[in-house]
Amino acid sequence: ACSWPQPCSPSFPQHCQQLKRAARPAPAPGRWNSGLPMNIGVLFVPQQEAWVVERMGKFHRILEPGLNFLIPLLDRIRYVQSLKEIVINVPEQSAVTLDNVTLQIDGVLYLRVMDPYKASYGVEDPEYAVTQLAQTTMRSELGKLSLDRVFRERESLNASIVDAINQASDCWGIRCLRYEIKDIHVPPRVKESMQMQVEAERRKRATVLESEGTRESAINVAEGQKQAQILASEAEKAEQINKAAGREANAMLVKARAKAEAIQLLAAALAQQHGSAAASLSVAEQYVNAFSKIAKDSNTVLLPANTGDVTNMVAQALGIYPTLTKPQAVKTQDEVPPAREDSQPPATEVLKAEQGSSS
Numbered sequence: 601a602c603s604w605p606q607p608c609s610p611s612f613p614q615h616c617q618q619l620k621r622a623a624r625p626a627p628a629p630g631r632w633n634s635g636l637p638m639n640i641g642v643l644f645v646p647q648q649e650a651w652v653v654e655r656m657g658k659f660h661r662i663l664e665p666g667l668n669f670l671i672p673l674l675d676r677i678r679y680v681q682s683l684k685e686i687v688i689n690v691p692e693q694s695a696v697t698l699d700n701v702t703l704q705i706d707g708v709l710y711l712r713v714m715d716p717y718k719a720s721y722g723v724e725d726p727e728y729a730v731t732q733l734a735q736t737t738m739r740s741e742l743g744k745l746s747l748d749r750v751f752r753e754r755e756s757l758n759a760s761i762v763d764a765i766n767q768a769s770d771c772w773g774i775r776c777l778r779y780e781i782k783d784i785h786v787p788p789r790v791k792e793s794m795q796m797q798v799e800a801e802r803r804k805r806a807t808v809l810e811s812e813g814t815r816e817s818a819i820n821v822a823e824g825q826k827q828a829q830i831l832a833s834e835a836e837k838a839e840q841i842n843k844a845a846g847r848e849a850n851a852m853l854v855k856a857r858a859k860a861e862a863i864q865l866l867a868a869a870l871a872q873q874h875g876s877a878a879a880s881l882s883v884a885e886q887y888v889n890a891f892s893k894i895a896k897d898s899n900t901v902l903l904p905a906n907t908g909d910v911t912n913m914v915a916q917a918l919g920i921y922p923t924l925t926k927p928q929a930v931k932t933q934d935e936v937p938p939a940r941e942d943s944q945p946p947a948t949e950v951l952k953a954e955q956g957s958s959s
Contacts, residue, residue, distance in 0.1 A: 636677050643668045643677075650716035652679035662716055679720040685712050685777065688727060692785075693735050695742040697750060703742065704785035709734050710777045711769075718773025726774055730765065734779060737764040747790070754781055 637643065637651070644667060645651055651663040655675050663677075670677075692706040711730060713719045723729045741760050742750065750757070758779045765776040786794065870879055 636680060639670050639672050639675055639677060641670060641672050643670060648683045650681045650683055650713070651677050652681065652716055652720045654678045659717070659721070679716070681713050681716040681719050683713055683716075685710055686727075688731060690731055690734050690738075690779075692783075693738065695739045697742055697745060697747050699746045701747045701790055702787060703747075703750070704783075705738060705742070705781060706783055707734070707738070707779055707781045709765075709779050711765075711774050712777060713773060714775045715773030718771060720773075722772045726772055729772065730769060730774060730776070733765055733768055734761060734776075737761045740764075747786075750784065757781070 643651070643663065645663045645665045647665045649665065651668075653660045653663060653670060653675050655671075660675060688709040688711065690707040690709055692704055695703050695705055697703060709730060713726075719726055738761055741757055741764075745753065745757070758781065761779045762776050765779070769776060
């Protein structure tokens with residue numbers, strides 16, 4: 601019975617087999633042993649190619665680019681090697697890291713044939729051999745690294761793989777120029793954990809930066825307040841110094857001069873005729889006015905026993921001035937000439953005159 605979706609008719613039994621053969625994928629032509637040229641005696645070798653010739657089944661020589669002559673039937677072109685740089689895709693493979701994480705990694709391998717003889721007779725399939733060597737070396741190198749170091753040390757990982765391939769492929773006449781990792785596929789759960797770790801790390805950095813900014817801001821504010829207080833105190837100090845050195849000093853000097861002049865004028869007035877009597881009268885008036893203001897400032901008033909005796913109070917007030925001026929009079933008794941008897945009237949006569957004028 602035919603297994604094809606549309607069954608064949610009994611009269612055409614070969615139709616089904618032809619369709620099956622057509623549906624099969626055609627095998628990929630091998631680069632190392634396909635398209636061998638025929639020996640017609642005169643051959644033209646292209647640039648950057650090496651043709652390996654065998655004579656009666658034994659290696660004879662390698663044809664150089666350009667015109668070459670061979671003996672038909674005896675010489676045979678057995679291998680054609682390309683001397684250009686070859687790019688090989690390394691299939692995706694699984695590898696386990698040092699911290700037991702399974703990764704899917706694929707890469708690209710760049711190599712070149714350095715010795716056509718070794719590349720032809722040293723290994724059966726150089727491309728397959730180098731690919732398998734790259735995969736096994738990748739697994740062994742990834743087993744030495746943790747997941748975090750795999751992403752950070754891709755360049756060193758590529759260099760390690762290139763060195764391992766060159767050590768093994770030296771006898772094959774092939775040299776690996778470089779190896780590049782294309783994609784690294786991480787399991788979904790590990791990827792989610794990595795994303796959470798990255799987010800946590802970024803939040804941590806943001807928090808640290810924010811705290812540092814707050815600290816710097818507080819320090820700047822404190823420094824500003826400190827400088828402001830220092831400047832304000834210095835300004836106040838300078839202002840007080842200027843006031844003390846300027847206006848207040850001048851005012852004190854003016855007051856002192858005015859007071860000195862007033863004292864001089866007062867002394868000159870007292871030295872004149874009837875000056876002592878006038879001073880006594882002024883002191884008595886101030887004494888009486890002080891008694892009149894006592895009850896205005898406080899409810900508690902201390903009065904002498906003879907408050908009602910006005911004459912006694914006036915006499916007491918008039919007696920204050922002679923008491924204060926007595927030591928000065930004693931000192932200046934020899935210097936001041938004696939006054940005339942009629943120069944100063946008695947205090948009682950002055951008081952009677954004042955009472956008569958007031959009445």
